[in-house]
Each structure stands twice: as C-alpha cells, then as structure tokens.
Amino acid sequence: MRSWTFSTEQIAPAERHAAWQAAMERLKLPVSSVTDPARFNGRVSCLVSPLGIEVARVEATPQEISGSYPAQQPGIWLSLLVDGKASMIDGERRIDLAPDDLLFGPTGIPARLLFTTPFTQLFIKVPHVALSARLVAPLSLPLGYLPGQGGINHVFARMLSALAASIDDLDATQLRPIELSLTEFLLTCLTGRGASPLIGCEANARAANLHSICQTIETMLADPELTPSKVAAAHGTSLRYLQNLFAQSGQTFSNYVRTRRLERCRADLVSPVYVNMSVTEICFRWGFNGSAHFSRTFKAQYGVPPRDFRRQALSDAVD
Known part of the structure; x- marks a missing residue:
C-alpha cells in the first residue's frame, strides 16, 4: 500500500x-x-x-x-x-x-x-x-x-x-x-x-530473558561462525537454558539467526546508505557464507531474489 x-x-x-x-x-x-x-x-x-x-x-x-x-x-x-x-x-x-x-x-x-x-x-x-x-x-x-x-x-x-x-x-x-x-x-x-x-508472570519473564539474549545476538550477527554456545557464553547463561527459551518460543536458534540476518540484509538492500554496496558484500556483512546460498534463502523467505527485491525497491522510491 x-x-x-x-x-x-x-x-x-x-x-x-x-x-x-x-x-x-x-x-x-x-x-x-x-x-x-x-x-x-x-x-x-x-x-x-x-x-x-x-x-x-x-x-x-x-x-x-x-x-x-x-x-x-x-x-x-x-x-x-x-x-x-x-x-x-x-x-x-x-x-x-x-x-x-x-x-x-x-x-x-x-x-x-x-x-x-x-x-x-x-x-x-x-x-x-x-x-x-x-x-x-x-x-x-x-x-x-x-x-x-x-x-x-x-x-x-x-x-x-x-x-x-x-x-x-x-x-x-x-x-x-x-x-x-x-x-x-x-x-x-x-x-x-x-x-x-x-x-503472564512466567511467560513474561521468559519473554524478557529471550529479548535480552536476542539483543546480545544482534551485536554478533556479523560473525559467520556464530553458535548458541558463543551467545550463551557472551550472555552469561547456560547453553541448555538458551535452547529451552527458543524452543518455548516455537523456534530454533538457527532459524532465529537466519531470520534476523535476512531482515538486516533486506533493510540494507533498500537503504540509500548502502546503495553502492553489492548484494554479495551485504550478505557477507551480516554473516552469510556465500552469495548463492544467501540468494536462495532470501527468495525462500521473501518470494523474490535479493537483486530483484533491490531493483523493485529502488524503482518504487523513484516513483
């Protein structure tokens, strides 16, 4: 709209x-x-x-x-x-x-x-x-x-x-x-x-703890070797507790990290700040290991390849 x-x-x-x-x-x-x-x-x-x-x-x-x-x-x-x-x-x-x-x-x-x-x-x-x-x-x-x-x-x-x-x-x-x-x-x-x-009180505490862990992850998204163990150590909590929090939210650590990396890439693709940065540079900037894998994952999430998404976004901005 x-x-x-x-x-x-x-x-x-x-x-x-x-x-x-x-x-x-x-x-x-x-x-x-x-x-x-x-x-x-x-x-x-x-x-x-x-x-x-x-x-x-x-x-x-x-x-x-x-x-x-x-x-x-x-x-x-x-x-x-x-x-x-x-x-x-x-x-x-x-x-x-x-x-x-x-x-x-x-x-x-x-x-x-x-x-x-x-x-x-x-x-x-x-x-x-x-x-x-x-x-x-x-x-x-x-x-x-x-x-x-x-x-x-x-x-x-x-x-x-x-x-x-x-x-x-x-x-x-x-x-x-x-x-x-x-x-x-x-x-x-x-x-x-x-x-x-x-x-609810218990669920609210879980939400607060998960949000705090997610804020820690935000500072580490660019690390291509990011693991649950690294995040647990950086956050000062146990690996088991971290995994349980994600399980109770209906997702996995890897799915969450992939989604956040995709969202960060999507934001950069339409940002005038990064208009001169290539799609490949953007995907590596947020921790993806290869442009082909990134393109497939991006299309699976948003329905279009990243280059097409960027082209359409730039066209809409001009219109």
Missing part, C-alpha cells in the same frame, strides 16, 4: 461520515459511531516504511472505534494518544488515557476506543515478520496498556509524538532508521515492567 493522505475538508458535510469510514477502512480501523455527524471533520496522513510498518496520524472530532478486521495481515498494532481525551474499554475494564499513553495488541482481535474530545492519535501496525522472532507468542498478547509518563515508556512515547508531528514532512524512505528503533522500543516496553497486562 502506498503512502497517502485524506481530509474531509473538501467533502460535503452530509457525505463526510461515509467518506471517513472508507478512509478508516484502509487503516483497518472500524468506526462504529461519530458524536456529531453534521459537524464531523477528520484528517489522515499515512506512511508505509520499506519493511511494511504502517504509520498513520489520525486527527478528528469525537468518535468511537470498535470491532475488528479479522482478515488482515498478522502483526501487532500500537497507538499513541497525542492530544485529546480517550478511553480504552476491554470488557469490564476501562482505562482513561492521557497524552503519551500507548495501547497495543495483535491485529484482527476486537478492540474499543472511545474519543470524547477532538483528538490526535498515532496508529502503527508492525507486521508479524518484524516481531515474531523477537517476542514470545506475539499473537497471543492481549490488549495492553503502556502508561507514557515515565521511564522507557516516556522515551518511546516522545519519539512517537515527534514522529506524529513530522509525518507530513517525511517520506517512506526516511522511516528506515525509525522502523529499526521502533521495533527495539516496542519489544523493550512489552517485555519490561511497564506493560499491563502481558502473557
């Missing part, structure tokens, strides 16, 4: 509600009602990063977003209240939100957000492929709440608030450094003490 904008400003008042619902459908956000259809106003600015992370700033008059869109790409959504008053209602639980508060959950499950004043909200969708190797059971997460007034949550919220303020001045290629930091922030917050609720 291309980056896009929408505004009700030039639409007749009687037609604005229907036009707004259509615009929000593009974001997979079901609008159940608006407070005053005759005076409704709304605006959307949406960018899609090279790795498929969708970032949208939504500004509108009071309304309710509730329900679900089950038929959409698996992943995790995140929302930040930038301005206004809102509440999340989850069964019998109601959380009144303040600016800088964040919500999260897996895509496709029901959620209810009630905006009681004019508001500005940043909505982000992170594809499953960007998170599944980094988080225990990401699609098993319930709806969650991250208060944004202190600690790492506040740092994360401030970064997202700056992104919301600048979205009209950015293009998709400029989101590349943001998408890398975004996933790191999200994982750190979800596996930290500020997230409520998470999968």
Whole structure:
C-alpha cells in the first residue's frame, strides 16, 4: 500500500461520515459511531516504511472505534494518544488515557476506543515478520496498556509524538532508521515492567530473558561462525537454558539467526546508505557464507531474489 493522505475538508458535510469510514477502512480501523455527524471533520496522513510498518496520524472530532478486521495481515498494532481525551474499554475494564499513553495488541482481535474530545492519535501496525522472532507468542498478547509518563515508556512515547508531528514532512524512505528503533522500543516496553497486562508472570519473564539474549545476538550477527554456545557464553547463561527459551518460543536458534540476518540484509538492500554496496558484500556483512546460498534463502523467505527485491525497491522510491 502506498503512502497517502485524506481530509474531509473538501467533502460535503452530509457525505463526510461515509467518506471517513472508507478512509478508516484502509487503516483497518472500524468506526462504529461519530458524536456529531453534521459537524464531523477528520484528517489522515499515512506512511508505509520499506519493511511494511504502517504509520498513520489520525486527527478528528469525537468518535468511537470498535470491532475488528479479522482478515488482515498478522502483526501487532500500537497507538499513541497525542492530544485529546480517550478511553480504552476491554470488557469490564476501562482505562482513561492521557497524552503519551500507548495501547497495543495483535491485529484482527476486537478492540474499543472511545474519543470524547477532538483528538490526535498515532496508529502503527508492525507486521508479524518484524516481531515474531523477537517476542514470545506475539499473537497471543492481549490488549495492553503502556502508561507514557515515565521511564522507557516516556522515551518511546516522545519519539512517537515527534514522529506524529513530522509525518507530513517525511517520506517512506526516511522511516528506515525509525522502523529499526521502533521495533527495539516496542519489544523493550512489552517485555519490561511497564506493560499491563502481558502473557503472564512466567511467560513474561521468559519473554524478557529471550529479548535480552536476542539483543546480545544482534551485536554478533556479523560473525559467520556464530553458535548458541558463543551467545550463551557472551550472555552469561547456560547453553541448555538458551535452547529451552527458543524452543518455548516455537523456534530454533538457527532459524532465529537466519531470520534476523535476512531482515538486516533486506533493510540494507533498500537503504540509500548502502546503495553502492553489492548484494554479495551485504550478505557477507551480516554473516552469510556465500552469495548463492544467501540468494536462495532470501527468495525462500521473501518470494523474490535479493537483486530483484533491490531493483523493485529502488524503482518504487523513484516513483
């Protein structure tokens, strides 16, 4: 999906509600009602990063977003209240939100957000492929709440608030450094003490330990001889514990490392910083031992060879 904008400003008042619902459908956000259809106003600015992370700033008059869109790409959504008053209602639980508060959950499950004043909200969708190797059971997460007034949550919220303020001045290629930091922030917050609720105490501890080990792996991805034993030693844990953590997350150490190397290569292939670096140089940069093996593995993961992927990405950037 291309980056896009929408505004009700030039639409007749009687037609604005229907036009707004259509615009929000593009974001997979079901609008159940608006407070005053005759005076409704709304605006959307949406960018899609090279790795498929969708970032949208939504500004509108009071309304309710509730329900679900089950038929959409698996992943995790995140929302930040930038301005206004809102509440999340989850069964019998109601959380009144303040600016800088964040919500999260897996895509496709029901959620209810009630905006009681004019508001500005940043909505982000992170594809499953960007998170599944980094988080225990990401699609098993319930709806969650991250208060944004202190600690790492506040740092994360401030970064997202700056992104919301600048979205009209950015293009998709400029989101590349943001998408890398975004996933790191999200994982750190979800596996930290500020997230409520998470999968459960024991599972949350496993997620935090796995995330910490994965951060160690990130510093070692370029080593073509990277082994579980090396990571366990660098992290100060036992090999058996490391292997058990990966097994409990439904994957293996080797699959995780291969996936992260592929994701790093994919990011470099579309980065203007490495436009003069060959595909072979990029694959060796991230620990692959040969270009032929890398090409086969990349195609198996993403459906196209790395050279074709780079060519198409560069063509899209020019368009």
